[in-house]
Amino acid sequence: MKQRVFAVIKDHPQTLSGRIFSFSMTALIILNVVFVLIDTMKSQPETLSSISRIVEVVSVALFTLEYLLRLWTADLLFPESRPAVARLRYVVSGMAIIDLLAILPFYLPMLIPIDLRILRLLRLIRLIRVFKLGRYAAGLGTVGRVLKKQAPALVSSMSVVVLLMIVASVLIHHVENPSQPDQFDSAFSALWWAVATITTVGYGDVYPITPLGKIIGAVIALLGVALVAIPTGIISAGFVDEINTKHKSDSTCITCDECPPPPPIK
Amino acid sequence: MKQRVFAVIKDHPQTLSGRIFSFSMTALIILNVVFVLIDTMKSQPETLSSISRIVEVVSVALFTLEYLLRLWTADLLFPESRPAVARLRYVVSGMAIIDLLAILPFYLPMLIPIDLRILRLLRLIRLIRVFKLGRYAAGLGTVGRVLKKQAPALVSSMSVVVLLMIVASVLIHHVENPSQPDQFDSAFSALWWAVATITTVGYGDVYPITPLGKIIGAVIALLGVALVAIPTGIISAGFVDEINTKHKSDSTCITCDECPPPPPIK
């Protein structure tokens, strides 16, 4: 019985029932996220908010059941540990903490008195449920591996972007502040402009109007393009390397000592 | 006779007449698309709208003729099937359905009475004719193959972008709603902002104005740049792999069993 349940709820299921479970959970999580969005609407019809309440109660019930089943079958997930240790190992694992945080905000107001302001924040914490999808994201394996491997180069190149933005924002504040004291009231406002320019978002709420400011702006915009190209290059190289490594096992290249000796000559 | 017609209208034609046919069809389709655009203009001179009508009638006549010829020569396209089966196989193929949908909206009002509203929609369906160009897009082969191969990684990374946008939009709605109740009236408005920011479009119709909102906005804009870099990296790696695979046949690397025995020693 426990074996069967585990075959259904475990990650990367092989059985049909396991795949149906995965698919249903994914659909339920997406439904939950849609209702977090819907709940932010002010003038909501009565029907919709009662549907939202039903979805919430049913979801939390199912998520709680899922959590308890996973806890129950934890000894099959970590067969090398004793049952009690296996359960503890499961409870402190990353995905289990997300699972718990996804249902806790529902039970909390029942246990301790909570004021309205914190209640609104608790409703926001429901968003954590999207991270439950991480369990079903098998395809992200490669992406995650590449990002992890290239993290040092990515972090250091992004740091240069941040440094460039800070230098740019102090300079442009110095140049534009006399002409636009409201828009560029401090280098922090200029930092907002620098982020919008370097990422090429360009909302158009703040932009330089003096000739010198426009020159700095143009340099930042062009440098921004170049600096955006660097993380892209790093990630591309990571994926190319990943594919090459995968191909290596069936590669046609050989080393000398891997070669069998040539056939004996009589 | 049928052989000759087939040599002209078949995909990837080898003969001169076939190439002229391909080129003429491409030109006719582009002309059609241009007239779909022109037809949306309100204050259209009389001459233009009568030209548009003539283009429509001539195009549908030619497209109908093309469809019938392709149906007639279907037994040469699928020589292994019996003529009737070959014709049926052709009719249910993707390109044939597009061909049919490209001419059907013209004939439909003649067959059944249709009100004006649906008539306007039918005129829109003429846009399907652009997909007829797919037949002549030989160069897209590589692009399509790469996208198909990398689809799982692309879909999973794009899903992360969508998740990030949803989280960002609920957060920014929570932060900006008190200051801009009209712009950020619900998380759906915030989602529109999140799409415009993460794709770096940045229309400037909605943007955060509170310090905390600007911090979230800056994080999203910077993460957006990083997340846009991931699909680019995946696609780049796909094209690199495609080129490498193509080069492999004339590769200078060898496997052991491909090695000729060393020259005999006397």
Add this chain to the structure above:
Amino acid sequence: MKQRVFAVIKDHPQTLSGRIFSFSMTALIILNVVFVLIDTMKSQPETLSSISRIVEVVSVALFTLEYLLRLWTADLLFPESRPAVARLRYVVSGMAIIDLLAILPFYLPMLIPIDLRILRLLRLIRLIRVFKLGRYAAGLGTVGRVLKKQAPALVSSMSVVVLLMIVASVLIHHVENPSQPDQFDSAFSALWWAVATITTVGYGDVYPITPLGKIIGAVIALLGVALVAIPTGIISAGFVDEINTKHKSDSTCITCDECPPPPPIK
């Protein structure tokens, strides 16, 4: 004497005097372009416009001298042709035509009477001088080779972008026209919006306001990011292939028959 002049003015010069000539010409062309920009200013001080006139006369004199020298030394550029043929071959070469177009607008008003409107256009044609820089752009060799090689894939993927834009603009015109009849008066206005969205420029002069329009806009913006990634991937793969091909000659991979026979055994 002619040999010495040719050593100076020929492309990719090896001598010091040749490099000084290249550098001076580059500087002169950039000075010319700056003055084309300056000439567009309305309220120009008297001094500046007289400097501009002097720069123009001196530049044309030098460019004319350069053209005559190149014509004179054409028989050294094409040593296999007879002098007259060599000169003709030079005159009809791409760079020589650019050289001629760069000086012709100056001489034209002296030869035939020209009205003011065409005179303004002739001043614009001076911009052709920037293409003279092409002669000195040795580093562009790789870039040009990669773009040429990948042109079919680039053209076909860019065509898909254009098709997507046309479909998007007709759809959004249909959806947004009732709410914003001025902004989306025809699908051509919508096409301008589609270009700004797919390229992620996003000026913010036109944007959808209806829920359905925003959904179409979000899809286009996200697809736009993906479709921009494709040319980047194609070009990246082209550069990777270019570098790999360059490395192949000093590659550590070998074929069996390239191996010298093993040392004889006694």
Add this chain to the structure above:
Amino acid sequence: MKQRVFAVIKDHPQTLSGRIFSFSMTALIILNVVFVLIDTMKSQPETLSSISRIVEVVSVALFTLEYLLRLWTADLLFPESRPAVARLRYVVSGMAIIDLLAILPFYLPMLIPIDLRILRLLRLIRLIRVFKLGRYAAGLGTVGRVLKKQAPALVSSMSVVVLLMIVASVLIHHVENPSQPDQFDSAFSALWWAVATITTVGYGDVYPITPLGKIIGAVIALLGVALVAIPTGIISAGFVDEINTKHKSDSTCITCDECPPPPPIK
């Protein structure tokens, strides 16, 4: 004693105390940059500006101590030179000049009388301190190496972008000036538009309104996407090449002379 100090302050430290020193210096520099930003705020509370003054004095004291210690241990950095020469070699090195410029603006007003305007500029020069972080940026090694190697291709492709922008701005000025004399008053204003369009920033402060202007704008925006793809491709190829070169040492490919002789035959 001097050996121990050097082990702590030298770049890429191996010891724990050296790593703590690196981390503390990085934190101090970031604190300094944050206070350069804070100092630009007009309505600053009294407490904050006095904290800023304290941070400045303490930082300069520590940076001065660091500079003197590095000068003192310079003979260990250049063991092959005589002490005096080693110190001189250190003083003229790039990082030492940055270190000096980072503290000089603090001491300058004590030495010579300086008016208020230059004093404000001196405060700006404190930004140079961010470049002190370069010392600790080990991860940037790869990025820097790739950019250096690909510099010629990057510079030449970026030059084409600049040329394209200049041509575009003169053309669009010619087309849009009659309709928008204020926005496109000279080709310099048009150049600002061209930068914002080609980099896809698109603030929306200037944009074409005439049909011909919109066509030029659309071409520039689409070409801009293509031209941004080129540096990305160049940088990607650089990183791929870097990774391949690193893998070469443990490559499974062999050269002939690396092959051991085949086993002797009896």
